[in-house]
Amino acid sequence: MVDTGVLLDRASLLLEQGRVHDAEVAAREVLSREPYNDMALALLGRCAYEGGHFKDGMGFISEALALRPEHSFYYYLLAFGHYQLGEYATAVDYLATAQSIHPDIAEYYGLQSFVLLAQQQWEPALEKADEGLYWEADNLTCLNARSRALNKMRRNGEAIETMQDALALDPHNEMTHATVAWNYLEKGNHKEAQHHFREALRLNPNSDNARTGLKEALKSNVAPYRWLLQYHFWLHNKGKKWRTGSPIVLYILFRLASAGLSAAGAPKELVFLPIGLYLLLVMTSWTINPIANFVLLFHPLGKHAISAAEKWSAITVVSAMVSGLTLLGLGLFTNLFDGTAYANTIFFGALTLLTLALPLGELPYPLRWRGTTRAQKIALALVVLGATAFAGMFFLPGSLVLFTIYLVGFIVYNWTGLFR
Template identity: 30%
Template sequence: MESKNHLRGVQLFELGRFKEAIPLLQKAVTESVDNYVSKYYLALCFFNVDAYDKSSIIIDELLQNTPNEGNLFFLKAQIASRLDKIPEALNLVNQSIALDPYQADYFGFKGALLMDKKKFEPALEFVNEGLKLDPKNTACLNIRARLLTKLNRKEEAEETVEHILYDNAEDDYAHANVGWVALESGDTQKALHHFRQALQINPNMQYAREGMSTALKSKNFFYKWYLKYAFWMSNQSSRNQWIFIIGLYLVYRFGIRLLQASDLTFLIIPLVIAYLLFVLGGWIMEPLSNTILLADSYGKYLLKDREKYSGYAFGGLALAGLLSVGAYFALGNELFMLWGFTFFCALLPLPGSFLKEKKNARMIGLFYGIAMICVGLLGVFFTDDIMLNGGIVLGMMVVYTWVSNFIS
């Protein structure tokens, strides 16, 4: 007979109350040291509260006695994925499939891992294998819809989306995922509808909140096109991304030389401006859109703290830059133009630093931006050459555009 602690712990687990379930399952384990089920649920609880080390210890203990359980390797694969150890996660889920080749979730998870590695066609094959085992598997259907969207097979993606919603009309994740698929397909209104549905079912769902925030930003014409570009770039391999970036720069340089050699030199400045807007847009678009959302009575509640800080930083620097340039035209003092130029250059590293996922990247971007401002504002105490100060600030900004690709 199973203990009351075990039964109550499992009940709380199924209700999603993982923290409350942990002490009860721990008591159940002490009541019966060889209680596999209690230990397994305890490992799942630790996994769901992000206590990956504790979860891994329990799984390893279970594997010593039951080394052929596919679900244990599957949980280890999920932990490895959460820790960004994708090769390890792939190896572990392969072991799960080898031990139990009839679990659709295993195939869906492997498809998701391959999708993250941008191997869309192989990922789709594994997801389809999972759907052969269970045609209504929610995980496989959701991943399949995303893969078909990335492969630009929109009609098939739409059919998959209909299947998802038909069987999961009250599933918050299904609605959120359909919202992201619609957003990547360019249908902002449909995306907003499904993100709204997801948040009505689960108001605390971060996946849906981020989608709603992005969808609201995409109502802005410039951000909508930036988002299309961002989705397109995210679907390219790292190698192809660098080829595109370097190729674009070479085309730009060739265009400048071609115009200089012809009678069309008046087009050089518009070409330079267009190139800079395109290249620098990736650094300023997200912080700019966060600043716009901060002014929205509803949208500001969708922003996470780091996004709010990014918006405030962008708005503050942009305002300081405009005021400084205005002071230059009003008073004629070139020092104000230098300060305005500095604030505008700092828009690249400083606001965007708050949006970096890795702590080291955030700190580097933050201190780099502060250093740029210090050079622009305090450099006059070391030299009277305003052009030199401005050149140093500009050089720091150009260097950051290259450095940030590596620190990210």
């Protein structure tokens, strides 16, 4: 019979090689002999993490911690799980305990730096990364975190130098390639970003971070998406208040421009131009993601990068927009907009289809009511209301009651979306 110590070593090695199932089998064999073996429980937790099952993994690691409360690594593992779930305050608490037991382990400071980055605290994140590098100058987690912090602080030269050091230490590290790629993407160099994301996925095909990044880099081949992505990065770096307030500020500025043109006696078309540009910007920012996903459907790599839900969303959103534009074009080029009830039906029907593109992009896949977020429930209700309003226009030409109700719901949905 193989010794349990040998089995544990084998399980650890298998996990490092990415053979998660085999590692789990070995760890469970140890537990079948020694039900209270904390190392085997921790290994099971790490296996669960690899599959993205963080709550299950934390359950195993908590059991290991109860058996061996003085082991700092278990606090670190729990902190990592909470970080992945977005529970940053809890992650910081566990890291503080781990550091109080072993203050000289660089990896703990590296994770803390990434937690601070997630909280948009760039300076403290840099300080923690540097603190970790004091204990271990070639720690890749700290180097990656340091580069991200420097990049966010616009200290580009130092960020590049840090990543060159990291790549020199380990040119085959997927996390380092992913960090380099995100830095390039944030700087607008989507071609270089694609190269490094592909390399990261070659080294670790299961990297969600690299897969998400590659998808964004591929969508950046669509110029409007690339511009809006840069705007998104800029807003994200500014903080939540900027993200909430910028659409309102833009609306006020466009309204002032329109009012100024009106006061100056400009033609009616010119007066409405700023408002039209604002609406175009808003509509583009809300629909560009599914539109870019639709373009990816025809890309040899892109069609494998997006999920089934994203494919469904892309097709429905683009279908609604094309149908709306077709109906609008039909009315414009056949002189149907002459003020009659039928003309109103064509115009408002086209407007309904175009605006439906927004809530369609929020729908869950497959369609369901239970187990969805509040935003998805509101979007589903709005789509049903919009479809009913569209059908009602043709059964009751000239009646815009349902359309008015839908339009009010649409406006409320989008304005409240700023605060969701």
